Amino acid sequence: xxxxxxxxxxxxxxxxxxxxxxxxxxxxxxxxxxxxxxxxxxxxxxxxxxxxxxxxxxxxxxxxxxxxxxxxxxxxxxxxxxxxxxxxxxxxxxxxxxxxxxxxxxxxxxxxxxxxxxxxxxxxxxxxxxxxxxxxxxxx
Amino acid sequence: xxxxxxxxxxxxxxxxxxxxxxxxxxxxxxxxxxxxxxxxxxxxxxxxxxxxxxxxxxxxxxxxxxxxxxxxxxxxxxxxxxxxxxxxxxxxxxxxxxxxxxxxxxxxxxxxxxxxxxxxxxxxxxxxxxxxxxxxxxxxxxxxxxxxxxxxxxxxxxxxxxxxxxxxxxxxxxxxxxxxxxxxxxxxxxxxxxxxxxxxxxxxxxxxxxxxxxxxxxxxxxxxxxxxxxxxxxxxxxxxxxxxxxxxxxxxxxxxxxxxxxxxxxxxxxxxxxxxxxxxxxxxxxxxxxxxxxxxxxxxxxxxxxxxxxxxxxxxxxxxxxxxxxxxxxxxxxxxxxxxxxxxxxxxxxxxxxxxxxxxxxxxxxxxxxxxxxxxxxxxxxxxxxxxxxxxxxxxxxxxxxxxxxxxxxxxxxxxxxxxxxxxxxxxxxxxxxxxxxxxxxxxxxxxxxxxxxxxxxxxxxxxxxxxxxxxxxxxxxxxxxxxxxxxxxxxxxxxxxxxxxxxxxxxxxxxxxxx
Numbered sequence: 001x002x003x004x005x006x007x008x009x010x011x012x013x014x015x016x017x018x019x020x021x022x023x024x025x026x027x028x029x030x031x032x033x034x035x036x037x038x039x040x041x042x043x044x045x046x047x048x049x050x051x052x053x054x055x056x057x058x059x060x061x062x063x064x065x066x067x068x069x070x071x072x073x074x075x076x077x078x079x080x081x082x083x084x085x086x087x088x089x090x091x092x093x094x095x096x097x098x099x100x101x102x103x104x105x106x107x108x109x110x111x112x113x114x115x116x117x118x119x120x121x122x123x124x125x126x127x128x129x130x131x132x133x134x135x136x137x138x139x140x
Numbered sequence: 141x142x143x144x145x146x147x148x149x150x151x152x153x154x155x156x157x158x159x160x161x162x163x164x165x166x167x168x169x170x171x172x173x174x175x176x177x178x179x180x181x182x183x184x185x186x187x188x189x190x191x192x193x194x195x196x197x198x199x200x201x202x203x204x205x206x207x208x209x210x211x212x213x214x215x216x217x218x219x220x221x222x223x224x225x226x227x228x229x230x231x232x233x234x235x236x237x238x239x240x241x242x243x244x245x246x247x248x249x250x251x252x253x254x255x256x257x258x259x260x261x262x263x264x265x266x267x268x269x270x271x272x273x274x275x276x277x278x279x280x281x282x283x284x285x286x287x288x289x290x291x292x293x294x295x296x297x298x299x300x301x302x303x304x305x306x307x308x309x310x311x312x313x314x315x316x317x318x319x320x321x322x323x324x325x326x327x328x329x330x331x332x333x334x335x336x337x338x339x340x341x342x343x344x345x346x347x348x349x350x351x352x353x354x355x356x357x358x359x360x361x362x363x364x365x366x367x368x369x370x371x372x373x374x375x376x377x378x379x380x381x382x383x384x385x386x387x388x389x390x391x392x393x394x395x396x397x398x399x400x401x402x403x404x405x406x407x408x409x410x411x412x413x414x415x416x417x418x419x420x421x422x423x424x425x426x427x428x429x430x431x432x433x434x435x436x437x438x439x440x441x442x443x444x445x446x447x448x449x450x451x452x453x454x455x456x457x458x459x460x461x462x463x464x465x466x467x468x469x470x471x472x473x474x475x476x477x478x479x480x481x482x483x484x485x486x487x488x489x490x491x492x493x494x495x496x497x498x499x500x501x502x503x504x505x506x507x508x509x510x511x512x513x514x515x516x517x518x519x520x521x522x523x524x525x526x527x528x529x530x531x532x533x534x535x536x537x538x539x540x541x542x543x544x545x546x547x548x549x550x551x552x553x554x555x556x557x558x559x560x561x562x563x564x565x566x567x568x569x570x571x572x573x574x575x576x577x578x579x580x581x582x583x584x585x586x587x588x589x590x591x592x593x594x595x596x597x598x599x600x601x602x603x604x605x606x607x608x609x610x611x612x613x614x615x616x617x618x619x620x621x622x623x624x625x626x627x628x629x630x631x632x633x634x635x636x637x638x639x640x641x642x643x644x645x646x647x648x649x650x651x652x653x654x655x656x
Contacts, residue, residue: 004569004570004571007570008310008570008571008572011566011570012313012317015317015320016316016320019320019323019335022335026327026332026334027330030600031595031600031601032595032596032599032600033596033600034591034592034595034596035330036327036329036330036332036334037334038592039323039588039591039592040320040323040334040335043316043319043320043323043584044320046316047313047316047317047320050309050312050313050316051313053309054309054310054313057309057629060633061633064571066569066570067569068566068569069362069366072362072365072366073362073561073562073565076358076361076362076365076537076561077358077558077561077562079537080358080537080540080541080554080557080558080561081554081555081558083541083554084541084551084552084554084555084558087545087551087554088551096538099534099537099538099541100534100538103533103534103537104530104534106362106365107365107529107530107533108368108530109528109530110530114530114531115534118531118534118535119534121535122534122535122538125535125538126538126542129542135197135542135546136546136549137542137545137546
């Protein structure tokens, strides 16, 4: 079992390290002449400190299980990425159809017919947004 | 400022807000906000995030009026789903208690009417407070220099962290993550690139809408899909008009709620969530019918609804007069102000009197729309629950995509939204609330700018933070708060260990003599 309290400490430590490791590429300067790197270094160090405190706290309090479902977040993120990729290289209408099919697959009662209806309705909505609201959508 | 001048200013505001265009935008905001706010998991913060892109093509005054309408609509929508189906959102937890009990007693209509009328009373009281206090506070804001602004932002971070997450450690960490994300892009002084990883689309920084839609929209959709919740739509009868004795019970409670809400709305970290709990507690102490509260009393709905609305209004005061949002919803509002070319702060009332007073007047008009449009037609709005969630969420996903794309007409922003969707989901599973992250992201650049300025002026010395009176008070409050948190954590730990130690011999005895 992954302990939620340990996991969030590690996650936040990784975020702070991501910024801390890149900060030396910027001019840090000094407190009376702060450079672009000084503030991020201070904030990332503060975050690292909090992450360490969280890890220390996790040893004192009862562990909580970390509950993560890969399937749904994978499908939803996949739907968004396919929408972006297909809109960029083919067109947005195709992107909407693919997004609707991938996303709907995440629901328990997936049906091809209903998904086709949803995709068609969303395409019509996109048309309406382009035509009546003037939103610049690369539909075709 | 004398009273006549304020009344004149309010009339000037009504002149701007009562144009046909602005009235339509306010009504649209109220209705759309309510419809989205009704959906499971979508509170005011998520609703504003989802609908923010809709306002980009509008003129600044209209955009702000519509956003304010969306906010109030979403709040009422939350109340409706809480009262009729016990679906709680952050801003309507208290409404679930007595509101749902009233539904079980067959008084859904009265509960919805009470919530609507109390919101109107709360909103009206808060607008009076706002019209008098905001101009005064913007004069106080002129006493604020970079050191005071830094201290105020830090104080706000601590308050919001505690109020939204309950754990100041988790909330503060999320604020700092937000501040760091706000560093991505060009440096404010040198113009150099920071943390962009040579990705061109990040050179202007991460878009707020990408973070907000990712962390709230996408993460919420996924959570709802994980939960596989099957909700049966509300099918009871709705009789809206209460009897005269019921009607008389609304006013005292709504007035108490208005005062509590108006006061707590101004405090850093305050806002509707904390105000409704406080108003409920006050009613439990002071109401004539306090014994009935918790079992479906009108006071249990009226007080919290009035406080909810009043706090939502008065939380605009620090934003518009100091330029500092005091909770995550106000941080989003601040972003909307900036996107529309208006910098909230002490100069806002002087520079944009039409926008300021127009917005104040439109708040009251929004209240009227809630009362005239949303309350009587609630039966129709509830039909949104008849649509299956499996048909609804692809549409929300579509709006997330189109909303992100339409800011810069840039497909690459959708990749950022997807990335933050994944991060938002991970945060959610770690029980890390993304609301402080949004506040940190919006206030981060302001904090950095003021910090660098404070360091330059004070030649790198931190002493100014304790020698300037305003900042000294704020910093000592933060220090006292941390001390209190630390002490209470260790005291609780000690208590738990003492309990465990006391139970251990008893358990050992049971283990030795299982037959007994």
